[in-house]
Amino acid sequence: MRSALLKTCLALVILMGVSATMAAAQTPTPAVPDRLAKLEKDVAQARSSGDNAWMLTSSALVLMMTGPGLALFYGGLVRKKNVLGTMMQSFGLMAIVTVLWALIGYSLCFASGTDFIGGLGHAFMRGVGAAPDADYSATIPQQSYMVFQLMFAIITPALITGAFAERMKFSAMVLFMVLWSFIVYDPMAHMVWGKGGLLNASLGGHFPTLDFAGGTVVHITSGVSALVCALYLGKRLGYPQEPMPPHSVVLSFIGACLLWVGWFGFNAGSALSSGSLATSAFVATHFAAAAAVIGWALAEWVRNGKPSALGAISGAVAGLVAITPASGFVGPMSALVIGFVAGVGCYLMVAKVKAVFGYDDSLDAFGVHGAGGTIGALLTGVFAVSAVNPVFKDSAGNPTAVGLIEGNAHQLLNQLVGVATAWILAAVGTLIILKVVDVVIGLRVAPEHEIQGLDLSQHGEEGYNLEY
Amino acid sequence: MTKIEAIVQPSKFEAVKEELREIGVDGMTVTDVRGHGRQKGHTEVYRGREYTVDLVPKVKIEMVVPDNLVEKVVNAIVGSAKTGKIGDGKIFISRIDEAVRIRNEERGESAL
Numbered sequence: 001m002r003s004a005l006l007k008t009c010l011a012l013v014i015l016m017g018v019s020a021t022m023a024a025a026q027t028p029t030p031a032v033p034d035r036l037a038k039l040e041k042d043v044a045q046a047r048s049s050g051d052n053a054w055m056l057t058s059s060a061l062v063l064m065m066t067g068p069g070l071a072l073f074y075g076g077l078v079r080k081k082n083v084l085g086t087m088m089q090s091f092g093l094m095a096i097v098t099v100l101w102a103l104i105g106y107s108l109c110f111a112s113g114t115d116f117i118g119g120l121g122h123a124f125m126r127g128v129g130a131a132p133d134a135d136y137s138a139t140i141p142q143q144s145y146m147v148f149q150l151m152f153a154i155i156t157p158a159l160i161t162g163a164f165a166e167r168m169k170f171s172a173m174v175l176f177m178v179l180w181s182f183i184v185y186d187p188m189a190h191m192v193w194g195k196g197g198l199l200n201a202s203l204g205g206h207f208p209t210l211d212f213a214g215g216t217v218v219h220i221t222s223g224v225s226a227l228v229c230a231l232y233l234g235k236r237l238g239y240p241q242e243p244m245p246p247h248s249v250v251l252s253f254i255g256a257c258l259l260w261v262g263w264f265g266f267n268a269g270s271a272l273s274s275g276s277l278a279t280s281a282f283v284a285t286h287f288a289a290a291a292a293v294i295g296w297a298l299a300e301w302v303r304n305g306k307p308s309a310l311g312a313i314s315g316a317v318a319g320l321v322a323i324t325p326a327s328g329f330v331g332p333m334s335a336l337v338i339g340f341v342a343g344v345g346c347y348l349m350v351a352k353v354k355a356v357f358g359y360d361d362s363l364d365a366f367g368v369h370g371a372g373g374t375i376g377a378l379l380t381g382v383f384a385v386s387a388v389n390p391v392f393k394d395s396a397g398n399p400t401a402v403g404l405i406e407g408n409a410h411q412l413l414n415q416l417v418g419v420a421t422a423w424i425l426a427a428v429g430t431l432i433i434l435k436v437v438d439v440v441i442g443l444r445v446a447p448e449h450e451i452q453g454l455d456l457s458q459h460g461e462e463g464y465n466l467e468y
Numbered sequence: 469m470t471k472i473e474a475i476v477q478p479s480k481f482e483a484v485k486e487e488l489r490e491i492g493v494d495g496m497t498v499t500d501v502r503g504h505g506r507q508k509g510h511t512e513v514y515r516g517r518e519y520t521v522d523l524v525p526k527v528k529i530e531m532v533v534p535d536n537l538v539e540k541v542v543n544a545i546v547g548s549a550k551t552g553k554i555g556d557g558k559i560f561i562s563r564i565d566e567a568v569r570i571r572n573e574e575r576g577e578s579a580l
Contacts (some may be wrong), residue, residue, distance in 0.1 A: 243519040245512060304513050314515060351516025364515060 030090030044139070046349055048132075051139040054274035055148055061265025062151035066158050067091050069262050072255030073317070074162050077363045078245040081453025082166045083463035089161040089173055096174065100181050105153060106146050108186040110136065115189045115198040115206070118190045135195045135203060137272040147267060149189070156185055156218045162363030164233050164443075166244075167450050170458040172443045176433055184429040185219055188422060192217050201416050209418030210384055210391065210402070210411065212281065213270035215325025215377040216422040223370025224426035226361060232434045233443055235360035237450050244362075249310050256313035260289055263320045267327035278389055281327040285320065288327075288339030290321020295343025303351070311347070318346035318368050322376030326383060329391070329402065334383035341379065342372045374419055380417035469564040469577060470538045472545075474529045475501065476557040480549040481527040487533070491540050495580070496531040507555035509540040526557060532564050534577050 030038075071090040075083045097105070104123045110133075111121035122128050125146075133142040157177045164173075191197040192211050199216075201208035211217060236244065246252060267285040271278035280376055296305035296315025322342030330338065350367035361367060384403030386392070392400045392408075401408035437443055444450070449457035456462060476484055481498070488496065502523040509522035533541055542559055550556055569579040 240517070243521075245514050245519050300513075300516075303516075306513070308513065310514055347516075355516065 023271055050271045051137075052144055054139065055140050055144045055269060055272065055280065058265035058269025059144070059148045059151050061156065061262045062148070062269065063094070064186050065259050065262035065266065066151075066155045067094055067256035069156065069255050070158050072251045073105040074165065074255070074363050076248040076251030076253070076255060077246045078165050078258040079244060079453070080464060081455055083247065083455065084461060085170070085454025085458050086161065086165055088170065090158040090457060092170075092174065093177060094154055096177060097157065097181055098150060100178065101150045101153055105181060105186060107150065108182065109149065109153070109189040110194050112195055113190065116191060116198065117187045118194050121399055139273060142310060145272065152214055152218060152266075153181065153185055153189070156214075156222050157181060159219070159222035159365055159369050160226045160229060162365035163230040163361050166360040166454065167233060167236050167443050167444055169442065169452070172437050172441050175441060176437045179433045179436065180225065180430065183433060184225060184426055185217075188217050188221050188425055191421065192418065199421060207414050207417040208392075209379050209414050210296045210329055211377065211418060212328035212380075213267045213324045215373045215380065216418045219321045219369040219373025219417060220377065220422040221323060221426040223366045223368070223373050224423050225430040226365035227359070227370055228430040229434065230359050230361040230366065232431070236362060237447060240297040241362045246310065253309060253313055256316055260316055260320065263289070267324060271328055277389060284327045284330055284335035285323055287332050287335040288319040288323030288342070289316045290319070291339030292343030294323070295319070295340040296347045298310060299344050299402045311378055314350070314364070314368065315343040315347070318342045321369055321372035322379070324373070325377045326380040329380055329384035329389045331385060331388055338376060338379045338383065342375050345375050346372050377419045378412070382393045382414040384411065469532055469567060469580065470535050471530065471532045471562050471564050472538065472541055473560040474545045474549070474557065475503070475526050476529065476545070476549040477551070477555065478525055478527050480551075481529070483548040484529065484545055487544040488505060488541065491544050492537070493531055493533060493541060496529050499528045501526050503530045505558065524555070532580055534580065
């Protein structure tokens with residue numbers, strides 16, 4: 001009796017166990033294609049998270065280049081009565097260009113349009129959201145791409161302010177920069193980077209110009225415009241008879257170090273992803289800066305008998321400028337060469353050429369950015385290799401020669417077209433804008449205000465109130 | 469009463485001040501000044517532009533002392549500020565007619 005009950009219980013337990021197993025087996029397993037689709041989605045999301053994290057970091061780094069980087073670099077180079085006026089020019093542009101960009105600037109650069117300028121498809125941020133624009137960057141939200149590009153649109157006009165330092169009205173600077181953004185920057189950015197742009201190397205341009213992070217778009221446009229500004233506005237009162245040494249090389253030093261770090265976002269961020277191309281651009285950027293420090297300091301050592309701190313930091317900036325267009329196309333050894341050439345070349349521009357012609361490019365915006373940008377854009381055509389960035393492909397999809405050292409001499413010609421376009425657009429555009437602003441509100445501060453300094457005359461404050 | 473104005477190297481100022489305290493000078497007025505005598509300035513080069521800095525920083529010490537202290541003060545300053553090189557500075561000595569202590573209107577040497 002008892003054993004019969006036990007057997008029955010045992011049988012029940014086994015039965016329950018079996019039925020439970022059967023029930024589990026009956027839960028439908030997802031079909032393999034569905035699981036693959038989910039896996040692909042997860043992989044894409046993970047890739048997007050990785051890329052987006054780097055792009056947001058890079059965007060912040062590039063903003064840091066303008067404020068405080070450039071503001072300190074330029075602020076230290078002027079006399080102390082102009083320190084705030086100079087810093088306000090950079091800081092003001094952080095605000096002004098952002099608003100222009102949100103309204104139509106981004107659209108004029110990157111929406112589909114003509115060979116020369118983008119359309120209004122993205123005006124007022126229309127269609128700029130979480131979805132990527134695969135033409136530019138398939139793995140990050142277009143909004144990330146937009147805000148990254150914005151930081152470039154900010155620093156480019158800010159670089160020009162070095163040429164007219166210590167003598168331009170703040171109001172004139174604001175109007176000039178608004179017009180300059182629309183007339184020079186937006187068309188140039190569209191031509192080189194926008195879809196369908198005349199010089200675009202990967203999206204169907206007629207003269208594919210290699211410009212990884214802005215040698216033509218950023219540095220040649222700003223540098224050449226700076227030269228035109230310096231020539232049009234004329235020299236500062238008392239230049240060159242009166243001494244006008246930097247009031248604080250220390251501020252400039254801090255600014256230059258921030259620029260160097262920020263430039264990793266500028267160049268490595270221009271990979272628009274966080275993979276090996278970003279790493280390659282990061283390394284090239286750093287190597288070029290280091291070689292340029294040595295180039296400039298050595299040239300100075302030979303000529304003056306002493307390597308100066310200002311020379312060393314100026315060399316770093318010159319090298320960073322020159323490697324900008326090349327950073328995503330050249331190997332590390334080429335980066336050393338480009339940096340060294342730029343260091344020596346830019347030193348000769350600011351120390352010799354400027355003195356020969358006698359123009360007052362006060363903080364050497366042309367000597368460093370115009371000259372360094374041109375050197376870099378041309379050398380990109382020499383040193384670009386397909387192993388770093390297979391940007392050109394034959395009909396079968398195999399990478400073809402990129403730069404001169406791979407045997408593609410034609411690329412040097414394309415680089416020349418890009419450089420010439422940037423020079424002409426910047427020179428003509430800037431001259432027209434200067435005329436307009438001169439007629440409408442006048443460019444220069446009154447002589448008594450120039451003597452008083454921009455801090456007091458333009459902003460009603462002083463940078464240093466050390467007696468309080 | 470005699471006024472002594474000494475212009476010395478900034479790096480020697482602390483030594484001079486200590487020496488003056490030792491010999492009993494109670495008060496002084498000190499100013500950071502720039503100037504030049506026979507000492508030539510130096511040149512600085514910023515991005516290839518040379519600037520000649522011909523006014524060099526000095527410290528000016530002014531004090532008014534009783535006449536009997538003048539030689540001691542001069543010796544103290546020379547002894548502590550001299551390096552023997554161009555640029556050590558100068559001492560100017562002049563007569564003072566009257567001195568007034570503002571707090572209690574004392575006059576003459578007792579006001580010093």
